[in-house]
Structures are given as structure tokens and as C-alpha cells.
Amino acid sequence: MEMHDLCTIAAREMRCLLATAIKVEGHAYRKQGVSMLLTEEGQMYGSISPGCLESDLQARVSHVLDTKQMEFVEYDMRPEDDLSWGETIGCGGLVVVLLEPVCGELRSTLQKMHECLQSGAATALTRTFQDDYTRVQYEWKRIGTTEKGHQPVLRPSLVPPHDRVAYYNLTSLQVDVQHSSGNIKHEHTALTQHSRDIPRLTLVPERVPATSNGSHSTTPSGDSQHISEADIPTNDAISTNPWDLPQQLTSQYTPKPRLIIIGAGNDVIPVARLARSAGFRVVVADWRESLSTSERFPETELVLGFPCEIMPLLKVTKGDYLILMSHNFPRERELLEMLVDCEYAYLGIMGSKTRTARLLDGLPPLKYVHSPVGLSIGADGPEQIAISIAAELIACKHKVSSLSSEVGQKGSVAHANDGHSSGSR
Template sequence: MEMHDLCAIAARETHCVLATAIKVEGHAYRKQGVSMLLTEDGEMYGSISPGCLESDLQARVSHVLDTKQMEFAEYDMRPEDDLSWGETIGCGGLVVVLLEPVCDDLRFILQKMHESFQSGTWVALTRTFQDDYTRVEYDWKRIEPAEKRHQPVLRPALVPPHDRLANDNLTSLQVDVQHSSGNLKHEHTESTQPSLDAELPRLTLVPEIPTSDAFSTNPWDLPQQLTSLYTPKPRLIIIGAGNDVIPVATLSQSAGFRVVVADWRESLCSLERFPGTELVLGFPAEIMPLLNVNNGDYLIMMSHNFPRERELLEMLVDCEYAYLGIMGSKTRTARLLDGLPPLKHVHSPVGLSIGADGPEQIAISIAAELIACKHKVSALSSGVVEKGSVAHANDGHRSGSR
């Protein structure tokens, strides 16, 4: 579950806490910067661990909500001889979690972030710790889409770390911080900028200014400023609303895509069949202006109607997009593309080559390929595929079955 979903859930949950892994060292289930929501009545949305930490985090929720103060919680699972965590710990790393009551100002920020995500806008959320980590200031800012700066979709220009985020959409807030007690360990790590290829959300680390009592208020050597950069959900446009599209839409939503189903058949293109998706009804010439395809979009042709798909492909010639999957054999795809200028990012047959059989397994192969392309993972990127490895799709036509 990503921040887009958490922001939407926070809007309906009146008493909840945002938990964020602000420091991760060693092996851990999730990466630094990931968040989850915990409610007063015991509901959990998202995860930080495979289940090792969530019960303890949930036990802190009432106190955080009662005091309306933030807490740091440390989980140090690195010592091999430390049996205090029992047999449920399978990570062996250090995780420092920041728990924030979702009320007043933070709730307002999450609402604005949700609105930004809905409009397809990037968001930077900055926490600046002050007064020796006893107070925190929030900044948030909408970031211009990467395509307007002619940069790859997953490589936005990060906000300069030593500068305050400032524009018309900026909100600055102050909230008191409370530290949880416990046996604290001091581990020094250098503050670094995240790799441009790192999985989002990312944390931009700003070196802290040493103080005389830094170890009493900041035992984990946290940077003074943390900036998390979040992108909108990538949009997956599926052309076709047949029965085989249903599992593809369901799995793609679970994989973090904003799914749009487009078809000219009203009886098939319905919310009863595709709950939680956006529906666009019409023939290719009618839906293309509505879709406004851009370079962050993923498209899949699954209508099984040759003339309609050919018509739509002709209109995609001058469009920018991230992925174009075509359902069907290589022969059918070759006929569809015959006479057209070369199209970009074509994946055909659509889906990873996992030997899939039947709609559900084919949907899994498609969802897996979408995830691989989203994170730019490709076994063919180096031009070499080892024997027995799973082949990911690349540009152009791909041989082999799913």
C-alpha cells in the first residue's frame, strides 16, 4: 500500500497514526521512507515489516493520540545473540519508526497530498527537526511533472536539501516530538543523497548540525531534515472490458496502478464488473481525446477486436507513453502494426514468460511485467539472458509464450 492510498484512508479515519520508517540499517522487509496507518480501533493499513513490529506499534497508538505528540520507536534486531524479540523476527536490521498523530495540521497536509495525487502531481513532504529533535516542522510542495522538464518519469529533480521548500502551495507547521524510552544504541552513518534509481518514496538526508547533547535527543544520528518524494500512481489504460480483463484490472490495482478501462460496449464497461476503476465508454476516436495519453501511461490492448485496436494504434503513433502491451500472438501483432511507423515500448505477447495458462495466470504474468517495467527491471537490459532465468519484455516484439 502506497502513500496515495494512505492519504485517502486518513481522510475517512478520524483517529489514526501515521507510522514512517525514517531510518533503516541492515536487512529489512521494507525500505526507508515507507509508511503505514494504524487506527485507534486496531485497524492497520500498509506495513513496515512482515508482521514483526506492527503489534508493538499498535500498542503505542492510544498514547500518541491521547498526547497528540509524536514518538520515535526503535527496533534493533541486529545482534545475533539478542533473543529479546523471540522467534517472530526475521529481518535482523535496525528500524527507527516515527509515529505521528493524524490530526489538525498533518491531516490537512495529507488531504492536500491526496488532491495532488488525484491530479497526477508529484509531492515532496519535508520534516525538519528543530530544538534538538524535540520539535518538528512540516513543509510540503507540489512538484512539476517530470515530463515538463524533459526528464525521465522516475528521475525528478530533487529539491535542494539545504533550501526550504517554498511556493504558493507550501504549508509550514510545528508539532512537538516525544521520544520513547528504551535501550538506545548509537550507530553513526553518513548522510547521503538517494540513488536516482531507488524505489520511491525516497528520503533526502540533510546532515545535522552537532549539538552538545545530540546523543540524548538523537541517538540514531538522524539527519536534521528528511524529504520524502512521492509520485502519483501510474495510470494503466486497458482497451477492452471482456472477462479476461477483470483479473488484470484487479491485480494491477493491487500492484499500485490507477486503472482505466475503456470500451465501446456499455454492457461490459460497468462498475459492477470493474469496481474501483475509472471507466471510459466509446469508440477509439471518441475516447482518445478523453484519455489524453501522456508519457507516464501504461496501455494494454485487450479488446480482441482487430479493427478497433488498429484504429487506436494509429492514433498512438504520435503519442508518448511508458508501455504498450498487446494481447495475442506475434503474428496477430505483426498484422496490427503492419504499415505503421515503429511504435515505442511495445510488449508483445503481453506479460512475462512464465508459462501462464488461463485468464488468472495470464493476469499474473501481465501484472508482473507492469511491475518490472515500472521499476525498470529487465533481464534483457544488459543484452544477456542466462539460461533458466525469467525473460522480461523489452522494446519491440518478443518471442516465446507467456
């Protein structure tokens, strides 16, 4: 799920937290910088893992929201002999997750970012960690449009991290303190209010039961083992940044690409649904009011009117994707004539190559024409055809293959894959 969507959801969820993978090492399901939202009611939007981490993150939501403080959570799934992670989790990497309550400065920042993304501009969110990573400040800025991919890009600043020795392997609310003697003492993080607007994270040792001789005992296996008081480091030795994070992290986000579908027939419904799931901001435009309803197209922007009426409203830009699915030859020809001088990223035309050649006959060559629209996967019926279209949109979005079409000098369309007909997607 894109940050564009998460900002929208955060605006309506009063008690939710933002979880961000701020460091990833080794093999992992998602890339560094990806975020998700978790609500106190148990709703999850987006993902950081295939599902192996989310239940643990969900268990922390109430605590983070009640304290209004951030937390770092480490999931080290690299050791193969660790029965709790290594052999049961397929990822096998290290993931450090930052949990932030969506309130105060962060809520206001996400709202401004949403307005920026809605306008079609990219944005950057900068987190500045202070006081040895116990406080964080937020800053966002508009960075204009970008031609890069739509995955969040997490970029550390040139500000170096604090030069401190990490005595602790911080794992969410529990910290295992490894001493030179090989003994381990469990500690828990406690979150203390430092400022109304800036979250603060501190470490407070857990009270460990004393043995008869005054020493403390616990090991990972539960076996009793004596630990001298002199072996236990003071709280001043604790590092809240054992992962060598930079003091500043900047996440860049691009707006969701807009898909404009001309036509509101029944075959458009699955295309709109799948395109939304694939990360597109979907607009359905048609002149038939009875078909252009929110009941038929939930969570979709609807534009009512003929091509000459809707084109000034749509204001097509070079990042937009368009598909003609009205099955009305005169209206689609009218719209294509208006696209001659427009910049766009993709133009899909439903129908056979012969029909498309007739539509384009006499027009100057148009760029990025995909006809028949959709990848050739042997699709049959509206649902499967919608899948082929969504697949082509995703491929073009991520530029994983050269799918652009070229228009011949005589108006014929040479499809870049196999020139499949409308009935053989």
C-alpha cells in the same frame, strides 16, 4: 503500498496515525522512508516489516491519537543473543519509526499531497524537527514528474543534528538508562501539549520504588541492585535524538503510474485487480456500458466510449501504461493509429504475434510494444495470464530488465524475451 494510496485512505479515516521508518540500519524488510497507516479500529494499510513490528505499533495507536503527539519508536533487532528480537526476527536490523497522528497540519498536508499525486506530479514532504526533536513542522511542495522509481526516497538536509551526548537508548515508551556503574533504570516517555499545531515529545522519569536505604533498584532481569541517587542523570541529560537524525528529513514521492486497459471483458478483471495490488492506478476503457461497471471493476476508474471519444479524455502521457484487451480488431487498430504521436511508457497487446503484426501493418514504428503481452511463465487461463501481465508491468515499472520490443521495418514484432505465443505465457 504507495503514499498515493495512504493519502487517499487518510482522507477517509478520521482516527489514524502515520508510521514512517525514518532510519534503517543493517538488514531490514523495507527501505528507509517507507510509511504505513494504522487506525484505532485495528486496520493496517501498508507495512514496515514482514509483520513482526506491526502488532507492537498497533498497540500504540490509541495513545498517540489521544495525546495528538508524535512518538519515536526504536526496534533494534541486531543482537543475536537478544531473545526478544535477535533470534526470533529475521530482519536483524535497526529500525527507528516515527509515529504521527493524522490531524491538524499533517492531515491538511496529506490532502494537498494527494491532490498533487492525483494530477500526475511528484511531491516532497519535509519534516523540520525543532526544540531538540520534540516538535515537528510540515511542508510540502510540488516537484513535477520524475523518471525515477516509485519507492519513497528519504533525503536528509544539510542541517546538522544537535551536538548532544545520548545517554539513553530510546525504545518507544520505555527508555533504558545505562549508567557508568552498569545499572539500568527504566523510564517512560510522556507526551505534553506544547502547541496546538506542532507535536511535542518530552521524557518524564518513571517513579522507581525506593529500597530501605533510599536507593532505587531494577535491572533488565528483575534482580535487585542498588543505585545511588547521584548516579541517576537529571532529565536535562536526556537526548531525544540518540540516532543522530538530521533536523530536516525530506521524503519524495512519485504518483502511481496509470495503467489504461482498453477492453472490459472477463479476462480484464484479474488484470485490473493484480495491477492495483502492484501499485498501478487502473483505468478501464470500453464502449460497452454493460461491461463497464463498478461491480465488475471496484476501485477502478471507468471511461465509456469508442477510441475517438476516450482518447481526448485520457490524455495519454509518457508515464502511462496501456494494454489492448478488447479483442476487437477494428477498435484496437483505430486506437493504435491515435497512439502514433503519443508518448507512453508501455504498450501491451493481447493476442498472437501474427495478429499484432496485422494490427501494426502500415503504421509508423511504435515504441515499447510488448506482444504477446506478459512474461513467459507457462501461464494457462485468465488468472495465470493476468499474473504474467502483472509481472511484466512490475518489471517495466522498476526497469529491472530490458523488456521493450522493437517493431521491424515490415511491421513484424520482435518480442524482447522469447517471443512466446498467447497460449504459452
